[in-house]
Amino acid sequence: MPNCDQLFCKPHSTRRSVEMQGITLQNELASATIMPAQGGRVASLRSLLTGVEFLWQAPTPWSLRQPGEDANFAHGAAAGIEECLPTVARCEAAGTPLPDHGDFWQLPWQVLAVSANAATLRAEGFSLPLAFEKTYTLRGAALCLESKITNIGAEDTSFLYAAHPLLAVDEGDRIVLPDECANLALFDSRHTRLGHKGTQLSWPQAALASGEGVVDLSLIGAFDDDTAEMLYTPRLLHGVCGLYRSAYRQGISLYFSEDSLPWMGLWICCGGWPDDGSPRQYAFAPEPTSAPCGSLSQALAESSATVLSPGASFNFSLEFALSDSGIDLADFTARTLHRA
Secondary structure (H helix, E strand, O other), rough: OOHHHHHHHHOOHHHHHHHHEEEEEEOOOOEEEEEEEHOOEEEEEEEEOOOEOOEEOOOEEEEEEOOOOOOOOOOOOOOOOOEEEEEOOOEEEEOOOOOOEEOOOOOOOEEEEOOEEEEEEEEEEEOOOEEEEEEEEEEOOOOOOOEEEEOOOOOOOOOOEEEEEEEEEEOOOEEOHHHOOOEEEEEEEEOOOOOOOOOEEEEEEEOOOOOOEEOOOOOOEEEEEEEEEEEEEEOOOOEEEEEEEOOOEEEEEEEOOOOOOOOEEEEEEEEEOOOOOOOEEEEEEEEEEEOOOHHHHHHHHHOOOOEOOOOOOEEEEEEEEEOOOOOOOOHHHHHHHHHH
16 A cells, blocks of 8 residues: 555656555454546445445446547446536536536546555546545545535536445345435436326335335335435435445444535435346435536526635535444434434
């Protein structure tokens, strides 16, 4: 594992090797692997106490050939912790075409610094004049991300940001949300299982659109359920979410800056995506976001886009904290929400 001095005093080939092969941060409790060449994504977050991997792993190797507005998110890793900026859904904003899930998941990120427990990366977008810098720090059993998005253009620039952490799941795992999330807005549901876009749903017991009962959305189903839902919380007072891994009796809690990211998208996929013949996904993604919608064009229409003047920055933090092992669901829930 190179430190900062090794990274910048050795030849350029050493730095390129780190960027291509990845950076691993590790202590006695956890390890995290970051892939600068693959959108700066966190490819692994593992408990070293139990060996549990908490991130969904890419079923096929990275295959994206060229970054650009036509790139398909499903052809990248679509795994681990990624970033969506300046949009999630492909759209056009102010006459500019914006790619599927934005620019930054596609781009190789420059490694600015690496130490035993931290790494700082930076990239510049191609669709809009935005620079994105983030520092990953492993503190005990928690991976902390401090991020800054800067307008490097000469005019005001609007954007939508959403984190995209795909967490590994198994049947029987539980999603933990604060009480303020008793009602959620449906964005999409495979085969309209829960209704159409805009439907208001109760959490965790949501009515099926067929009228044939309810489903517990907090309970992860089986891989072959062939379901996929995207929902949005109301504006949040507490930036928190948890996932309890029932079989392992261990959980992961996400804490985020609710002042900068006041909403959260919830992607719950039990084999229901994608439809293009690629391997199906089995994951839960809690997605803290700057706007409660899927595209910058919609955010602009609803006046929820973030606007930066030239040289201005937008700052936020994310923390992925692994719980103690051998914890039960009630204790995990109480600890997760109490800290918030």
